Amino acid sequence: MFSDTHFHFHHLIERGLDGVEILSQLAERNTFFGLDIGTRSDDLLRRHVQLQETVSRLPENLREAADQMLYYSAGIWPDVDEIKNRTEAMKKLSDSIEAFADKSHLVAIGECGLDHHWNPGGADGRCESDFDQSVYEGERELFQMQIDLAKKMNLPVIVHSRDAFEDTLDCIKNMGYHKGIIHCYSYGKEEARQFLDLGWYIAFGGATTYTKKAKMDEMKELLRFVPDDRILMETDSPYLAPVPFRGQTNTPVLIEHCYHFVAQARGVLPSELSLTVDKNIKSLFRFENA
Structure with a gap:
C-alpha cells in the first residue's frame, strides 16, 4: 500500500536516517512502488549502488519485496552550475544512463524543470x-x-516547477511531449486544468497538509478536481x-499521512486512493500487467 512516486534516498542517508529501517517498513507494508529521484547529471550510478547495498542488509525475507518495489529516475535539477554547463551535464547524464545495468528499473527522466523561487x-x-x-x-x-x-x-x-508556471507550460508545449508528472504540485485549479488537458499527471504530497484554514476550501476543490486517472502521491522526502x-x-x-489527507478531501478511503x-503508476510507467 501507499506507493511513493518521488523521494531522494541518498539525502535521507546524508541526514543520518536508517535506510535499512525505512526500506524494511516499506517492504513490510507491501509497498507497490517507490521511485528514487535523480537531481544531478552524475548521480544515478551512485544512488543505485547505495540503495542496492542497503537492500542487501535487509532481513532476508524482505529483500526481494524491497528490490522489486524500487525504481529510479535520472535527471538534472535546475542548479545554476548545471545550467551553465548544460551540454557537459547532458553528456554525463546520457553516459550514466548508458552505463546503468538495471535498465528495467529506470523508468523516468527527471526531476527537471524550472525554479524561480x-x-x-x-x-x-x-x-x-x-x-x-x-x-x-x-x-x-536544459529542461527542454x-x-x-x-x-x-x-x-x-x-x-x-516552482513559481514558473507560464514558462513551464511554454517549454513543454514547445517540445510537444506530454508524458509525465508535475511533481509536488503547487499551483491552482486553472493551472492544473491546463496541464491535465495536455495529458500530464499531477502529484500531491506533504505540502497539501500545510494549507491554511482560509485556503482549505480552495485546496479541497483542487484535490477533487484532478481526475482519478491522473492523480499520484509522493513525499519528496526528506523534504x-x-x-x-x-x-x-x-x-x-x-506517505500514508498524505494519502489520508487527500483521500478525505476527495471523499474516499485511503485504501481506495492507494488502489x-x-x-495510474502501472499505466504511466508501463506496468500494465503488474
Whole structure:
C-alpha cells in the first residue's frame, strides 16, 4: 500500500536516517512502488549502488519485496552550475544512463524543470541575482533537452516547477511531449486544468497538509478536481514532511499521512486512493500487467 512516486534516498542517508529501517517498513507494508529521484547529471550510478547495498542488509525475507518495489529516475535539477554547463551535464547524464545495468528499473527522466523561487537562505540557495537572461534561457534549454531525451527513450518526465508556471507550460508545449508528472504540485485549479488537458499527471504530497484554514476550501476543490486517472502521491522526502511531522525529516514511510489527507478531501478511503494511484503508476510507467 501507499506507493511513493518521488523521494531522494541518498539525502535521507546524508541526514543520518536508517535506510535499512525505512526500506524494511516499506517492504513490510507491501509497498507497490517507490521511485528514487535523480537531481544531478552524475548521480544515478551512485544512488543505485547505495540503495542496492542497503537492500542487501535487509532481513532476508524482505529483500526481494524491497528490490522489486524500487525504481529510479535520472535527471538534472535546475542548479545554476548545471545550467551553465548544460551540454557537459547532458553528456554525463546520457553516459550514466548508458552505463546503468538495471535498465528495467529506470523508468523516468527527471526531476527537471524550472525554479524561480528566491530563497538565498534556504537549502537550494536560490538567488534571483544569479538568474540573468543567459541563465534564464539556459534553464529553459536544459529542461527542454531533458524532455527531448525522455521523448527519445519513451519515458515519462518528472517535472519540477516552482513559481514558473507560464514558462513551464511554454517549454513543454514547445517540445510537444506530454508524458509525465508535475511533481509536488503547487499551483491552482486553472493551472492544473491546463496541464491535465495536455495529458500530464499531477502529484500531491506533504505540502497539501500545510494549507491554511482560509485556503482549505480552495485546496479541497483542487484535490477533487484532478481526475482519478491522473492523480499520484509522493513525499519528496526528506523534504516537506506532512502534518503532524512538519519541520522534521520526511521519509517514504510518512506517505500514508498524505494519502489520508487527500483521500478525505476527495471523499474516499485511503485504501481506495492507494488502489487508484497504483493503477495510474502501472499505466504511466508501463506496468500494465503488474
